Amino acid sequence: MTEFIHPGFVLIFGALLLPFAMGPLRKPYIMLVPILAFMSVLNMQHGTYGVVNFMDWELTFGRVDALSQVFGYIMTLMCIIGSMYGLHVKDPKEHMAAWMYVGGSLGVIYCADYITLFIFWELMAFTSVFLVWFRKRKESLPTGFRYLLVHTAGGLILLAGFVLRYKATGALDFNLLDVDHPALYTYLIMVGFILNAAVPPFHAWLPDAYGEATVSGAVFMCAFTTKTAVYALARGLAGLDILIVLGVIMALYGVVYAVLENDSRRLLAYHIISQVGYMVAGVGIGTQMAINGACAHAFAHILYKGLLFMGCGSVLYMTGKSKFSELGGLYKKMPWAFVFTLIGGLSISAFPLFSGFVSKSMIVFAGAEQHLYWASFLLTLASAGTFLHTGLKVPYFIWFGKNNCSKETWEKAADPPWNMMVAMAVASFLCIFIGSYTPYLYKMLPYQNEAADYALHVYSSYHVSESLQILLFTALGFFLLIKKLAPEPTISIDMDWFYRIGGRGFFWLARKPIQTFDTWFSEVYRTVGLHPLMTTSKFWSWFDWHGIDGVVDGLARFVRSLGTKLRTVQDGRLQHNIYYAVAIVAVLIVTYVYG
Amino acid sequence: MIVKLIDYLRDRLKTVIRICYGVLALLVLYDIFFVDKHSAHLAIEKVPGFWAIFGFIACVLIIILSKWYGHVKWFGSDFRVMSPEDFYDD
Numbered sequence: 155m156t157e158f159i160h161p162g163f164v165l166i167f168g169a170l171l172l173p174f175a176m177g178p179l180r181k182p183y184i185m186l187v188p189i190l191a192f193m194s195v196l197n198m199q200h201g202t203y204g205v206v207n208f209m210d211w212e213l214t215f216g217r218v219d220a221l222s223q224v225f226g227y228i229m230t231l232m233c234i235i236g237s238m239y240g241l242h243v244k245d246p247k248e249h250m251a252a253w254m255y256v257g258g259s260l261g262v263i264y265c266a267d268y269i270t271l272f273i274f275w276e277l278m279a280f281t282s283v284f285l286v287w288f289r290k291r292k293e294s295l296p297t298g299f300r301y302l303l304v305h306t307a308g309g310l311i312l313l314a315g316f317v318l319r320y321k322a323t324g325a326l327d328f329n330l331l332d333v334d335h336p337a338l339y340t341y342l343i344m345v346g347f348i349l350n351a352a353v354p355p356f357h358a359w360l361p362d363a364y365g366e367a368t369v370s371g372a373v374f375m376c377a378f379t380t381k382t383a384v385y386a387l388a389r390g391l392a393g394l395d396i397l398i399v400l401g402v403i404m405a406l407y408g409v410v411y412a413v414l415e416n417d418s419r420r421l422l423a424y425h426i427i428s429q430v431g432y433m434v435a436g437v438g439i440g441t442q443m444a445i446n447g448a449c450a451h452a453f454a455h456i457l458y459k460g461l462l463f464m465g466c467g468s469v470l471y472m473t474g475k476s477k478f479s480e481l482g483g484l485y486k487k488m489p490w491a492f493v494f495t496l497i498g499g500l501s502i503s504a505f506p507l508f509s510g511f512v513s514k515s516m517i518v519f520a521g522a523e524q525h526l527y528w529a530s531f532l533l534t535l536a537s538a539g540t541f542l543h544t545g546l547k548v549p550y551f552i553w554f555g556k557n558n559c560s561k562e563t564w565e566k567a568a569d570p571p572w573n574m575m576v577a578m579a580v581a582s583f584l585c586i587f588i589g590s591y592t593p594y595l596y597k598m599l600p601y602q603n604e605a606a607d608y609a610l611h612v613y614s615s616y617h618v619s620e621s622l623q624i625l626l627f628t629a630l631g632f633f634l635l636i637k638k639l640a641p642e643p644t645i646s647i648d649m650d651w652f653y654r655i656g657g658r659g660f661f662w663l664a665r666k667p668i669q670t671f672d673t674w675f676s677e678v679y680r681t682v683g684l685h686p687l688m689t690t691s692k693f694w695s696w697f698d699w700h701g702i703d704g705v706v707d708g709l710a711r712f713v714r715s716l717g718t719k720l721r722t723v724q725d726g727r728l729q730h731n732i733y734y735a736v737a738i739v740a741v742l743i744v745t746y747v748y749g
Numbered sequence: 750m751i752v753k754l755i756d757y758l759r760d761r762l763k764t765v766i767r768i769c770y771g772v773l774a775l776l777v778l779y780d781i782f783f784v785d786k787h788s789a790h791l792a793i794e795k796v797p798g799f800w801a802i803f804g805f806i807a808c809v810l811i812i813i814l815s816k817w818y819g820h821v822k823w824f825g826s827d828f829r830v831m832s833p834e835d836f837y838d839d
Binding site: 409410411413414485486489490492493522527530534535538539542611614615616617619620621622623624625626627628630631632635638639642643644645646647654655 | 783809829
């Protein structure tokens with residue numbers, strides 16, 4: 155057996171062959187492929203593999219080191235859990251999209267040059283969008299297009315960044331950039347990365363898409379895009395100071411919007427933004443302790459956030475509802491889903507013995523070590539908000555609280571099918587295992603000395619006491635102010651307003667003058683052109699039909715068709731425009747480099 | 750099993766709440782008398798029960814400020830961050 159089999163390719167080829175595994179073979183096959191991918195990660199030895207010469211460039215598909223291994227490990231593991239959770243889904247296309255999406259993530263994680271990175275980066279966006287579309291609601295289509303549009307824009311900024319870097323330095327390698335002397339291209343690459351990490355103001359795609367994705371699709375989406383971006387930031391931009399500020403803003407921004415949110419899955423999505431904020435801040439701090447913290451937190455986060463999306467997803471799957479204002483009091487009907495979601499909630503809130511406790515605090519600790527007390531305090535403040543929502547609000551308003559269920563919702567509610575239960579049980583076990591037995595996670599971290607140092611501190615009486623006080627007194631505040639938190643059937647306007655309403659304004663501007671011109675032209679044509687002339691002579695009539703009609707009406711038709719074209723741009727042909735935009739910008743950039 | 754346990758606790762809600770207050774009090778006492786605080790980074794962390802106060806204030810601040818942010822009318826218009834669900838519908 156060779157030392158390196160790319161787990162991403164295992165998943166991509168596995169996805170292509172999936173339609174051929176029919177009947178009784180389907181379910182074993184769905185479990186087998188992610189397990190093979192996971193085993194290929196376990197089997198890897200550190201080194202560089204899969205170097206391919208393509209034109210003038212050297213593409214590297216397999217860079218295996220401690221940093222890529224910790225991400226590769228958790229992503230393939232999550233792929234197994236997610237596939238298990240979606241095992242009941244009949245449509246093979248959903249599994250195919252999910253696996254190719256994970257394949258894209260793994261491609262980014264193991265690559266060592268920007269061209270390979272870019273290809274897999276785009277693969278992620280163009281496959282994960284199907285996990286939104288397969289929900290098949292009326293809103294799914296436009297939501298998917300918005301998701302694709304934002305990611306394509308981000309991809310182009312990333313492309314511009316690394317091509318500028320290539321022009322300036324002749325290098326395409328994907329390694330740590332000179333963060334002490336950032337150039338324009340450094341910032342462009344950063345914007346490309348942080349858009350996928352959902353850093354405000356580039357974050358609105360995340361709650362928009364994850365709230366709309368299919369039940370099992372959201373379990374995949376919540377794990378891969380943002381954490382792949384965290385990996386890319388840790389690899390390329392560790393120590394870039396601005397990331398500390400952005401990370402802290404993210405952590406708090408997600409908390410504020412989570413207070414306002416009425417949809418459970420959108421609330422969880424806002425908490426992804428908050429949690430990824432810790433990782434982005436960790437990358438910005440950039441010390442070995444902080445990078446360890448970012449990796450550990452990404453690892454723990456993938457599991458507990460997947461678990462939370464599985465828990466709320468199972469409520470959605472069984473009842474068809476995900477809004478707090480349409481749920482409540484379900485503990486009698488879905489007790490196991492409650493227990494698993496609560497474990498996810500305690501993990502994300504960093505309760506002692508749960509996974510978040512051993513990962514999140516590492517970043518806060520790294521900040522304090524660098525005397526960035528403001529960052530550490532604000533991140534601690536955000537963690538109170540995390541418990542407030544994910545640990546308390548989500549379980550309380552779905553399983554307790556006022557029963558807002560309709561009769562139909564109440565009757566449909568029950569614990570989900572066995573495969574979903576198994577997936578949640580496995581994730582729950584891992585969340586507790588990571589929190590209780592620290593060497594499992596700490597032995598995988600890239601910097602072993604720092605991890606060993608921190609292992610001595612993590613369960614010190616001071617840290618345990620500090621965390622418990624913050625959490626339990628947050629709970630006190632929650633129950634005292636619970637009336638204020640009662641669900642409100644609203645949506646929260648976020649940055650997507652700019653491309654949802656702003657975009658509409660653009661099309662109105664484009665359409666309105668052209669339509670006016672069109673109508674006006676027809677009017678002129680009717681009164682000046684057609685009417686008087688028809689009454690004078692056959693000659694003029696003939697001239698009108700063959701001359702004016704040909705020219706003027708042709709023009710009018712042309713203008714009208716232009717208006718129609720712009721309308722279709724808005725309606726549905728967006729994918730073509732996206733492809734054209736990508737192609738044109740790519741060509742422009744390449745011409746600029748070689749011109 | 751789980752449902753029975755939850756119902757058992759709900760039937761004795763007053764006692765459960767009293768026990769919870771007891772736990773909070775014990776936690777603060779433990780912090781004051783038993784915790785070794787030499788690893789604290791700042792002097793303020795050595796205030797007795799500092800993190801309990803921090804947690805409570807953080808929670809109240811987050812709820813009140815976020816709700817204000819969601820409900821306030823921005824720029825003197827009728828626009829609020831928390832808008833009706835059909836906000837984006839045509």
